[in-house]
Amino acid sequence: MARRIAGSSRSRAGSRLASSPASPLAPKEITPRLHVVAPWGARMRLDAYLSQYVGEHSRSEWRRLLDAGSVMLNGQMTKPATRLSAGDRLALLPIAPHAVLEPDPTIPVDVLYEDEVLVVINKPTGLVVHPAPGHENGTLVHGLLARFPELRDPSGQMRPGIVHRLDKDTSGLMIVAKTTEAVGTLQRQMQQGRIRKRYRLLVAGTIEEEQGIIDVPIGRDRFNRQRMAVRPDGRPARTEFRVLDRLPGYTYVDAGLPTGRTHQLRVHFTHIGHPVAGDQTYGRRRGPAGLRRQFVHSRELTLTPPKSGKERTFAVELPTDLASVLLTLQAERGVAGRRASL
Template identity: 60%
Template sequence: MKPRDRDRPGPGPRTESRTTTGNGSGRRGFSMSGSSAGSSPTNRKPRGAPDLERSGRAGPVSGNAAGGPSEIHRVAPYGANQRVDAYLSRYLTQHSRSEWQRLIETGIVTLNGALSRPSARLSEGDRIEIRPVATFSMLTPDPSIILEVVYEDSSIVIINKPAGLVVHPAPGHQTGTLVHALLARFPELQDPTGSQRPGIIHRLDKDTSGLMVVGKTVEAITVVQEAMQKSEVVKRYRLLLLGNIEEDQAVIDVPIGRDPANRQRMAAHANGRTAKTEFTVLDRLDGYTYVEATLSSGRTHQLRVHFAYIHHPVAGDRTYGSGRGPAGLNRQFVHSCELILVSPATKEHLRLTSVLPDDLDIVLQNLRNEERPAETDLAPQLYSAPSEEYAPTLSQSSDVN
């Protein structure tokens, strides 16, 4: 009898099934219900694919799992030395290879009871477990949204976000977001677990324009987020503030937390999370100060909260200021102008810049055409944390000059 070629599909690995209960220690938490990632009544196995056998044994899974079958695959001899993602996409075709990669990276698929990488090589008898995946509706890509990509490699994408574009789906903004545009341009970002924020590493407010980095893989997202936590990623912004700041340079080192009086707002708070903003005055105008700010942390609304705390709220900000601004300003004057980071894939040191968009540039030039106050040359100032448990930010009705 002619021996079977090792690369030719054989009778398939032995496959077990077990009911999932409880929570485990996966890399991410998901609300899981419905059908298993490894089986679907609408998908037929390809010729030569592994046969599925079920034993009904129970055990814990990673993530927040609801009851449901978990498939256990035993790797046959012909699967030896194959990448785990290639093996799964070849024999279990209900997911593409990129989708299997995300399921592996998020801990839905494990190898020999442990988290793995898509590139891991298999050995005969290895145990692949596929946990249940929630039956979320997938996001629909929207190619009509214009997306300006300023840099791309195999790990990250850096875009220049326009003002008025919400980053990801949220109540009141279920469609027409940056994520929908990203999925149209980069379909591999679609997350088979139904994530509403695929690729998102950090956010910009709806009315903030400028540079923003997106991760193509779970590994890249983790690497960049860890670099941000270590202050190894430089993020610079241009802002127009109400009033005239006397110092040429200053540091605002004030914790930020949820506003106890309004949970939809943030506030300077002694018990909040550490937040530090450094800024340099670029220009002093009639009733306004134009600054460049650098973040060494990334708290929600950090710049807007910090500048409101020192009584110089962002021009046009209706949440932490009065909303007052120069003629022609129709949004908050905040622009992400520079990103400096290391690419997780190429290890190249990247420095990306974005010029001020036309709507903000026109406002600034109109102010500069007016008479300016005399320049000052003062030493840098340090703004300390609030001494009380809670230091309220400016109310919406306040008007600071």
């Protein structure tokens, strides 16, 4: 038996297009800030002069910006150790926040696939994807910049190469693009539904149907801006799911996302009365024994790499922490079954 839960949305195709983020390929007018080297700056190293007299960044940060081409000397790219002369003209290009991030090689980056313009990674749980208030350091972006220095695009944003995002406590497959053009191509694939994502979840309670569709719009919660909620005026959101296993107090589910709204799976399953196990924001705070985070895993990803043009599917199994929770629940079911048969 299949289940379908639908809702209304006032959104129209035109309004969705109007509110969509601009394509990374759209031309941007970049106006540099000009600075003339003062007489007392003569014979100083460029990086030392910038940190002492221009300020805004540390000397090491200015070195990284010079390497990224964000500072021009007399119309030319140059090196941090270049000695200045009075009257030299510096052009300081607008600097994206991520351009001064310190690459961190200690952040794990588990690469499953890589070509000239694309990387598919397996993100561990507990890792924030990009810097945000409260998480300025130790993010996946810091690790990516150490592993792939070419991601340092000074005209971009604080999430270089990130095509889509996973929550901190969600593990599994993610796409990272190495070039601005690849970001644009992959985002268009996503908007056209050509990138298919499947997740594994454990949700509270027993879902009686074998499969179902949750088709209700999602928007920002009116009372808590940190949360999302089902709203009639929200953006269209559709989740397709099938039941994999029924366990004591829980249901193990495979879910696909034709759309990709923030917290979509967590909001949708809470909406139908089956919140994700271990979800501290939308669900019951207590999960099954041994579960230390929300049970959401990005299991499978199908996309067309821009370089080859041939569709590929990637898959990664449940990490040990989630697999052990399933095994424990399956063992409990076995004990209960044996008791019932006595």
